[in-house]
Amino acid sequence: MSSTVPETRLFAPATIRGLTLRNRLFLAPMCQYALNDRDGLANDWQLTHLGARAAGGFSLVITEATAVAPEGRISAEDVGLWSAEHEDRLARVVDFVQSQGAAAGVQLAHAGAKAGTEPWLPGYRGASLSAEQGGWQTFSPAGINPVSNLAPSTAMSRDQIQDSVGDWVAAAQRADRAGFDVLQIHAAHGYLIHQFLTPVTNQRTDDYGGNFDGRTRYLREIVAGIRDVWPEHKPLMIRFSGSDWVEGSWSIEDTSAVLNHLPGVDMVDVSSGGIGDVYTGPKPGPGYQLPLATRIKTDHPDLFVSGVGSITSGLQAEEALQETGIDALSIGRAALRNPNFPVEAAAELGFAKPDLPYAAQYWRATWPRNPQPVS
Template sequence: MTPTARVDRRSVVCPCISRDAPIAVMMTRGIPASSAAFRGSLYLQDRSGIGTCSRALHHGMSHLLFTPVTLPTPDGHGLEVGNRAFVAPMCQYAVDDTDGVPTDWHLSHLGALAAGGFGLVVAEATAVEARGRISPRDLGLWDHDQIPAHARLVDFIHGQGRAAGVQLAHAGGKASTWPMLPGFPGTTVPAAEGGWQTVSAVDGPVLPDLDPAEELTQEGIDRVVASFVEATRRADAADYDVVQIHAAHGYLIHQFLSPLTNTRTDGYGGELAGRSRLLREVVAAVRAVWPDSKPLGIRVSGTDWDEDGLQVEEVASVLRDLVAAGQVSWIDVSSGGLTDGSTIPVGPGYQVPLAVAVTEALAEEGLGEDAAVVSAVGLIEDALQAETVLATGQAHAVSVGRAALVNPHWAAKAAADLRVPRSELPRAPQFFRARF
């Protein structure tokens, strides 16, 4: 699509909509039709056949955000999630020791989000093996001793009537770093202070400030896949409803996917088929042991924000195959993680066009919401913005991150803003006196 007009980045405009010719027009960022990079300008995008508009949203006539959504499963029943406001997994760096065991902080953090009304609450990047932790203070599911504390989190989330997910991750060459908290450097933790040797697609540092990683051999790759499998079994033992494979933000699977960090010459490098091989192997192995009654999700970076890096068309192609095979039924589309100094058009909803590209690529193959739910993420900050993303068909759900840190009751507040009846607000009964 080509740019048609410049608008204020927070504006949403629409024509009068007739029953016979429903058209919604909304602001978003454009993806050039045949380009590997994103256009920086804003444009108005026509999305026809929707039957709603921002004018209706402003007047509280639509709250698609607070309708149930079903994450498909191989057994055909699916997992019904109470609403389409999901919590994006966010690292807390709150493990007391280096044992990967969830603490009271995690219970407080995730519990507040569940009580605050989010339909699906996803625990942060949880390492499948100790060397796969982003930092020494990350969560893990590499050991059976970690299961009870995870089960405690799940029990509370379920007690609020919400679905519980966990993001399984391996940081690869971005592992063994200091926590991303005030007062810590953005560098590798030295071995003398508890750091460890990292691994990646090839030898060398993934980013300039990190220590060199070692290239994974076939034996090492097999170990990674096996670690994802065993962590998945433990996630099931903890009673998580959803597993999300972390293939985004410059971590190990993304390091294999991206030509910026994968220059291998064997079957795991080269063209997209080789670079996506590790992802495909992990997905197939995890799906084989994850119960057929439970959905499997994936988080991807839709772009590296670099013309020489991973492009959204490539990502969409791989995802289309995984969905068509019945292996993945929830896709969360983020971006970046492998470049320093790239120009990223950060602003409200700046990653939504990536979700659009994936949604449309799936639709071209007849794969809709009944095959895979696509969630948009990236500075989704308020109810109207989220509702517009859904009502204009750009995604099936939204994942909220930083706004949920600001207000764990974001979902309940959003429901009130969209004029969901007070008696139906998604919140814990203990908060019934709260006025949003």
């Protein structure tokens, strides 16, 4: 960078294990529901959607929730990573993302009782589909669903739990072969790992339930299994719901506590919610979830912590990092509206050519625009 580049936290590089990120703006994983073939195979939508955000300047581009098993898909239109063919399809996306200077991240996920739902139908969104509609039998820790509009789920046997841990590990190996730089474990938003963590949905009486140690066992086994096969130079990340905002459910204190028992985790992304029918947390607005990430950074200063929460401008993003002390921001809906969010954030903060994180093919459109008339 030139000597005229402003000093910002947002556009300072960051190194985690063997990976250096060009800035502190991550593309948050967001479901796309774009697979009409219902086979879990990434298609041109994933290439276009993720590739555009890589070209738009994000430092880490994370896939939508990518199911470790067919029954773990949130909907039949979701991406999966349970076979070599899925691996090959995602490798194409990884190659393009990396060619644009971004790191490629994969969010591995299992929806548990929240699987087999309908994402689009008005008045039906998030509800379970029947078998006739293309749904399937879902599984959960104890047959207790995190929200009420779901079909009955089946309590997992111990063998099924162990098989499920194996699915996560096998998917991590495929993610490595596909070339991903970062692996994020989805432990948030009421999906299967989260269903194990909270006593609201985990009322098992064996060693996968009951007290804190039992309820966190499934996650701890997944982390240990993945870290054994995930290369030493690649960061391992977890996304948590820092709080459910539900009395007696998972809390920010629980989130902080479990991180003491997850050796090998380098990065934590802190969101919230997913258990219960009614949202009772802070009023949504710019940075409304960032206090949760701040708490985790305060308790675990050696972890790389990213936060989320309706950040819509470069100035908001820079102020958020300065005020909270966290390390990065995951941008969701604002990135759906604008794939060039990092470029415009950099311009807003005073960067100019050639220091904007823009794809070379688009430089004629970068800021500041040429004030001289074109003859």
